Amino acid sequence: MPTYKENNLPENGLHRLLLRAVPPSEHGNKAISHLAKLIPVRRWSVNKWLRNQKISPDRALRIVEIGRIGVPDGEPGRVSLEEFHPYVYKDIADE
Numbered sequence: 472m473p474t475y476k477e478n479n480l481p482e483n484g485l486h487r488l489l490l491r492a493v494p495p496s497e498h499g500n501k502a503i504s505h506l507a508k509l510i511p512v513r514r515w516s517v518n519k520w521l522r523n524q525k526i527s528p529d530r531a532l533r534i535v536e537i538g539r540i541g542v543p544d545g546e547p548g549r550v551s552l553e554e555f556h557p558y559v560y561k562d563i564a565d566e
Contacts, residue, residue: 485524485558489517492538492550509537524558533554 493506507514511535520526531552538549
């Protein structure tokens with residue numbers, strides 16, 4: 472996992488959640504670009520989610536599936552669908 476310097480910390484809770492979900496790349500790094508490849512979407516799309524702090528339910532489900540890559544059967548994944556609720560249902564929570 473890459474080390475973040477103080478001025479390069481993940482921007483928000485969704486960013487931290489996505490970095491936790493992504494398995495390390497072949498170089499051992501956890502990066503948004505690697506997650507975008509696995510989904511598959513363009514990195515621009517992921518950056519839009521981060522900027523808006525909102526993600527669609529189907530993308531959240533896909534990321535939870537990606538979070539299970541490399542995790543032994545019977546073990547919980549790196550992230551759960553419930554952790555995405557504040558970002559999936561953001562508009563409802565803001566009302």
